[in-house]
Amino acid sequence: MTVKLIALGLLTGFLTGAFFALVDVPIPAPPELPGLLGIVGIYLGYKFVETAGLGATVIETLGL
Secondary structure (H helix, E strand, C coil): CCHHHHHHHHHHHHHHHHHHHHCCCCCCCCCCHHHHHHHHHHHHHHHHHHHHCCCCCHHHHHCC
């Protein structure tokens, strides 16, 4: 991941949010900070499990 990709992602999100505000459409994300932090937490938890090499498949867990 490069700084350029991060900047482009942030710019894209900013412009999309601005467009939604201009046309008075609710954003497709939690409009409050706790909801936004929940999404960040989901991402961080995913990356933690991925980096730690943990995981299980649903099929194996169910014994199918």
